[in-house]
Structures are given as C-alpha cells and as structure tokens.
Amino acid sequence: MKKVIVCMGFLILALFMCGCTTTSQEPASAVHETPDLLGNWSGTMYGYIEGTGYTNFSEETMTMMVTEQHDRVFSGVMTFSNQVFHWEDKAFAGIISPDGMTLNIVEHGGGISSGSINGNEIELTYLDTGEPFMVAVDSLKKT
Secondary structure, three states: OHHHHHHHHHHHHHHHHHHHHOOOOOOOOOOOOOOOOOEEEEEEEEEEEOOOEEEOOOOEEEEEEEEEEEOOEEEEEEEEEEOOOEEEEEEEEEEEOOOOOEEEEEEOOOOEEEEEEEOOEEEEEEEEOOOOOEEEEEEEEEO
16 A cells, blocks of 8 residues: 555656646747838839739839838828929828738828838838729838
C-alpha cells in the first residue's frame, strides 16, 4: 500500500510539473501600431475611363494631403494637377484597418479607394461609378 501511495505521489507531482512547464500553443496577440499618415503623399496614376479607354494619366500628378488624423481615422484633400496647373481638389476621409497595413478612403462627390501601406509608400485602387465610370491605381510616396 505504501508503494501505491508513493507512486501516486510521484505521478501527481510529474503531472503538476508538466502542466507548469509547458508553454501555451495559442498564438500571441500581435499589437499593430497605427501608421502616421499626416503630410503629403504624391505619385502617379493609371487606369481606365469609360469612353476614353486605358490611360496612364501621363504628365499628371496626384497629391494626397492628410491634414488630420485621430488614431485610425484621417482626412484631408486630394489634389490633381499637371506641370502647368491643378484642376481639382477633393476632400476625403479614410480609415486605417486594425492591422495597420490597409486603408479605405471615400472622396467627396463620389469615389472610393482601398489600398495598402508599406512604410512611406501607399498603393490605392480607386473606383468611381459616376458618369463616366472609372478605375485607377495610384502609387504614392510620402514627400
């Protein structure tokens, strides 16, 4: 009987020690920092316009001026120009996803963009269902 009690004691001690020394197999929650988008982002565009066809918007530049940011929500003005003049300013607001790597933007008057953030670069895909409808890919760098 004494051997059974000693063996049971060792077994319980071994089970207790195994439970205390193993690590959890659950993945650790990753904490993502919200990127600071404040400032100017400029770059090029290419896309498709109904009735016009494919275009690389040669000689044209897009500047996204982020003037306010509160945590993951930001806003500002998009400016579209060429070397001679700028022809359009559009107010916008956007949201950065919890992963800190993707974003969505809505523009005043229509048009929605979604994209990815990679350090000082943003790539946006733009969709506008107005007339004429259009799509574009915007490649922006922080300036």
